[in-house]
Amino acid sequence: MLVCEDLVKTYRTRRSVGPARPAVDGVSLGVAPGETFALVGESGCGKTTVARMAVGLLRPASGRILLEGRDLARMRGRELMTLRRQVQIVFQDPAGALDPRQTVGGAVAEPLLLHRLGGPSWRRRETERLFRQVGLGPREMGRFPHQLSGGQKQRVLIARALSLRPRYIILDEPVSALDVSVRAQILNLLAAIQAELGLGYLLISHDLAVVRNVASRAAVMHRGRLVEEGPVEEVWSRPAHPYTRALLKAIPVPDPALRPEPPSSPPPEPEADPVGARADSCLYESLCPRSARLCRRRRPRPERADHWVACHYPLILRRRDDPGPPR
Amino acid sequence: MVEDVLRVIDLRAEFRSARGPVKAVDGVSFSLQPGRTLALVGESGSGKSATALAIPRLLPDPPGRVTGGQVLLRGRDLLELDPDEMPRVRGREIAMVFQEPASALNPVMTVGDQVAESVRTHRRPGGPVRAAVIEALARAGVPAPEKRLRQYPHELSGGLKQRVLIAIALACGPSVLIADEPTTALDVTVQARILDLLAYLGRRLGLALLLITHDLGVVARTAERVAVMYAGRVVETAPVGRFFRSPLHPYSRGLLEAARMTRDDTGSFRVIDGAVPDLADLPSGCRFHPRCAVARLRAACAGPPPPAREAGPGHTVECWYPGEAAVGRAWAGCARAPAGPRPAAAEVNSRSAGL
Ligand SMILES: Nc1ncnc2c1ncn2[C@@H]1O[C@H](COP(=O)(O)OP(=O)(O)O)[C@@H](O)[C@H]1O
Ligand code: SF4
Numbered sequence: 001m002l003v004c005e006d007l008v009k010t011y012r013t014r015r016s017v018g019p020a021r022p023a024v025d026g027v028s029l030g031v032a033p034g035e036t037f038a039l040v041g042e043s044g045c046g047k048t049t050v051a052r053m054a055v056g057l058l059r060p061a062s063g064r065i066l067l068e069g070r071d072l073a074r075m076r077g078r079e080l081m082t083l084r085r086q087v088q089i090v091f092q093d094p095a096g097a098l099d100p101r102q103t104v105g106g107a108v109a110e111p112l113l114l115h116r117l118g119g120p121s122w123r124r125r126e127t128e129r130l131f132r133q134v135g136l137g138p139r140e141m142g143r144f145p146h147q148l149s150g151g152q153k154q155r156v157l158i159a160r161a162l163s164l165r166p167r168y169i170i171l172d173e174p175v176s177a178l179d180v181s182v183r184a185q186i187l188n189l190l191a192a193i194q195a196e197l198g199l200g201y202l203l204i205s206h207d208l209a210v211v212r213n214v215a216s217r218a219a220v221m222h223r224g225r226l227v228e229e230g231p232v233e234e235v236w237s238r239p240a241h242p243y244t245r246a247l248l249k250a251i252p253v254p255d256p257a258l259r260p261e262p263p264s265s266p267p268p269e270p271e272a273d274p275v276g277a278r279a280d281s282c283l284y285e286s287l288c289p290r291s292a293r294l295c296r297r298r299r300p301r302p303e304r305a306d307h308w309v310a311c312h313y314p315l316i317l318r319r320r321d322d323p324g325p326p327r
Numbered sequence: 328m329v330e331d332v333l334r335v336i337d338l339r340a341e342f343r344s345a346r347g348p349v350k351a352v353d354g355v356s357f358s359l360q361p362g363r364t365l366a367l368v369g370e371s372g373s374g375k376s377a378t379a380l381a382i383p384r385l386l387p388d389p390p391g392r393v394t395g396g397q398v399l400l401r402g403r404d405l406l407e408l409d410p411d412e413m414p415r416v417r418g419r420e421i422a423m424v425f426q427e428p429a430s431a432l433n434p435v436m437t438v439g440d441q442v443a444e445s446v447r448t449h450r451r452p453g454g455p456v457r458a459a460v461i462e463a464l465a466r467a468g469v470p471a472p473e474k475r476l477r478q479y480p481h482e483l484s485g486g487l488k489q490r491v492l493i494a495i496a497l498a499c500g501p502s503v504l505i506a507d508e509p510t511t512a513l514d515v516t517v518q519a520r521i522l523d524l525l526a527y528l529g530r531r532l533g534l535a536l537l538l539i540t541h542d543l544g545v546v547a548r549t550a551e552r553v554a555v556m557y558a559g560r561v562v563e564t565a566p567v568g569r570f571f572r573s574p575l576h577p578y579s580r581g582l583l584e585a586a587r588m589t590r591d592d593t594g595s596f597r598v599i600d601g602a603v604p605d606l607a608d609l610p611s612g613c614r615f616h617p618r619c620a621v622a623r624l625r626a627a628c629a630g631p632p633p634p635a636r637e638a639g640p641g642h643t644v645e646c647w648y649p650g651e652a653a654v655g656r657a658w659a660g661c662a663r664a665p666a667g668p669r670p671a672a673a674e675v676n677s678r679s680a681g682l
């Protein structure tokens with residue numbers, strides 16, 4: 001398992017006075033081999049920060065990253081290098097993630113070189129193999145990024161992530177820069193690779209349709225915190241957090257029969273962060289239709305369950321023997 | 328029958344490039360009616376934005392150039408107008424909203440001043456500007472508009488910026504609004520509200536709305552009619568209900584399957600093979616044929632390009648074999664096949680054998 005435990009990260013900003021609200025605040029999640037775990041949420045909610053901590057590109061202020069039960073922070077030198085190889089990342093923007101002056105073959109071979117694996121001819125064969133694995137030919141190896149389509153660039157990045165033979169891959173919005181017809185090609189490729197190699201994926205996405213179709217579990221992130229987690233089918237059919245429901249309702253479905261009634265007055269833009277909101281309130285409070293006094297005074301904590309929610313007044317009923325959060 | 332405010336007829340526009348002319352708009356026709364929304368949908372590079380810019384003659388020239396067709400605004404051809412008259416048309420009749428709200432606003436000018444600029448240039452003289460500015464912002468659903476006048480764009484969320492742009496666009500009372508991917512840069516919850524706002528304003532103000540998007544979910548949520556664009560041409564136009572029930576063009580079907588994330592019997596998502604063609608080097612015949620599964624069984628597809636044909640009320644499609652499923656039903660569509668070029672049986676057999 002790749003486990004993130006209670007991760008916290010605060011960025012210092014120039015403009016803020018006083019202690020800044022953490023970008024990531026107590027996020028815990030686990031990815032099992034062969035499984036796709038999705039982290040969903042809107043832009044700026046902290047998904048990419050979690051991703052960067054999970055691959056070790058960013059040090060958490062507190063919390064731990066455990067790989068097969070071993071704490072990454074306690075490891076040094078060779079051991080750390082070896083362990084790090086096992087978690088790789090594919091970034092969102094395929095164009096920006098590749099060096100325009102480097103051939104894409106070079107880009108895929110680079111991690112092998114950096115980790116001093118094999119000699120030149122082995123690396124070349126290995127690169128060829130990786131290209132084949134992602135559905136590209138050896139002809140593409142000598143090309144530069146601008147000579148490839150968006151989908152081909154994303155394949156190159158997947159090949160690069162695979163080069164160190166990881167056990168987990170973090171996919172940060174892997175298809176959101178792609179057209180829908182190409183999106184399906186890349187998702188099929190990722191599924192085939194997962195089936196073949198038994199990889200665990202941490203899929204980070206704002207696209208709830210994609211998540212529903214490819215992930216087995218999902219956590220919903222809102223302003224640095226997880227608000228709900230569970231099996232995808234459960235969460236999608238019975239969302240418990242008001243924010244999850246709002247997200248699901250907002251997805252435009254490609255079926256005009258499901259079109260909501262057109263509004264009879266201009267839908268106003270809510271103010272997300274009213275002044276005076278308390279740090280220990282529920283962060284969805286200002287937008288939540290169910291908000292009550294308790295929500296402003298106490299931060300809702302998750303109850304531990306297969307499908308859990310951090311909300312004082314969740315949308316689905318608790319089991320009768322469940323006392324709920326302390327009031 | 329509602330009268331057309333804007334009719335685009337056989338519009339053509341190209342960009343000069345090192346590889347020769349890029350035919351971004353290659354014979355596009357559609358019309359807009361007051362209070363109705365037409366969605367122009369297609370993948371990136373299909374020519375949607377070029378179409379949007381060509382209508383109000385905003386294509387950057389060079390490298391862009393309108394090379395033919397008509398843009399009739401209440402019967403008057405905008406492409407024939409003196410260039411000096413265009414600012415007036417753009418001010419009073421056609422307004423635009425673009426994808427990136429951040430870059431469309433002036434970062435060093437207050438919100439109030441930017442809306443006021445639009446109010447002043449396009450308003451009949453007289454009347455207090457400040458009140459008109461506040462009214463324009465309020466109409467776009469900007470909360471506490473008086474407080475926004477002195478704010479700068481960077482102080483606003485993405486959704487609010489887009490609302491300010493909508494306020495600016497509508498301050499001049501246009502009859503046509505062209506919105507190019509107005510919600511693509513926004514989060515889903517914000518997107519839903521902006522789409523609702525556009526739908527509301529469109530009906531309330533009787534706007535003829537051209538909504539450009541790559542997202543069929545957005546189309547289903549907002550539009551009355553849809554036009555699918557592929558490689559510079561509109562390949563299918565239909566009322567949304569008909570379109571989502573029974574799209575006829577193989578590309579439309581592929582797009583819809585991709586949007587719905589349909590799987591085939593092996594459990595893989597259905598894909599459209601290949602990629603969008605290079606507009607400087609289009610394939611011969613039907614421009615979709617190198618990617619079209621039907622074309623593998625039909626030699627006609629590589630012959631002369633299919634013309635637009637009527638396929639039902641308000642439904643036109645540019646395809647020799649509309650509605651045909653690709654594999655296993657090679658002959659089923661024959662009754663509907665065109666009288667024009669038709670594949671010889673031997674050819675079809677050899678092709679299907681190769682599948
Ligand atoms: N300023 C420009 N200069 C040269 N080519 C351009 C320019 N803008 C767009 N194009 C080309 O025109 C074609 C259509 O682009 P565009 O209208 O932006 O498509 P869409 O909006 O459907 O994504 C593309 O091949 C694109 O590269
Ligand atoms: S804790 Fe209260 S404000 Fe927060 S989501 Fe639940 S009901 Fe809404």
Ligand code: SF4
Nearest residue numbers: 613616619628646647
């Ligand atoms: S004309 Fe032929 S190639 Fe073109 S879309 Fe129709 S079936 Fe496909």
Ligand SMILES: [Mg+2]
Nearest residue numbers: 375376507508
């Ligand atoms: Mg565009």
